[in-house]
Amino acid sequence: MKNNADVFCPISHAFTVLGGKWKFTIISYLLEGPKRFKELALSIREVSPRMLTLVLKDLEVQGLVTRTVYPEVPPRVVYQITALGETLGPLMAEVRKWGFLHRATTGQ
Numbered sequence: 001m002k003n004n005a006d007v008f009c010p011i012s013h014a015f016t017v018l019g020g021k022w023k024f025t026i027i028s029y030l031l032e033g034p035k036r037f038k039e040l041a042l043s044i045r046e047v048s049p050r051m052l053t054l055v056l057k058d059l060e061v062q063g064l065v066t067r068t069v070y071p072e073v074p075p076r077v078v079y080q081i082t083a084l085g086e087t088l089g090p091l092m093a094e095v096r097k098w099g100f101l102h103r104a105t106t107g108q
Contacts, residue, residue, distance in 0.1 A: 017062050017064075018088075020055065020058075022044065022047050022051065022052070022055045023055060023058075023059065024092065024095065025044055025047075026040065026044065026052070026055055026056065026059065026065075027059070027064065027065075027081065027085060027088055027092060028092050028096070029043050029044070030065060030079060030080065030081040030085065031081055031085075031086070031088070031089055031092060033080075034078050034079065034080040035078070035079055035080075036076065036077060036078055036079070037052070037053075037056075037077050037079065040052060040056075040079065056079055059085075063082060063084050063085075064081065064082055064084060064085035064088070065079055065080065065081060065082060065085060066079070066080050066081075066082055067079055068080070
């Protein structure tokens with residue numbers, strides 16, 4: 001019999017990587033194209049700059065987002081979805097459809 005610690009659950013792993021309040025929202029904006037920090041902050045007004053920074057760093061560590069700093073004054077920082085992050089596109093489209101369906105069905 002296998003030890004539970006040796007069993008890999010892909011659903012659990014995916015939710016560990018993608019869990020949190022802001023990751024899906026940030027990924028959905030970056031799937032539209034590269035964005036500067038300020039663009040993301042203005043698009044997602046409910047997230048604080050500190051939280052946005054933390055989530056972007058985590059997405060970068062997870063290999064879903066790249067951060068490019070251009071040597072300009074002031075420095076320009078651009079975030080872009082990676083090839084691995086782009087594979088989330090179909091999932092994001094289905095989640096978006098489900099969100100509309102749920103709202104239309106429940107009125108919430």
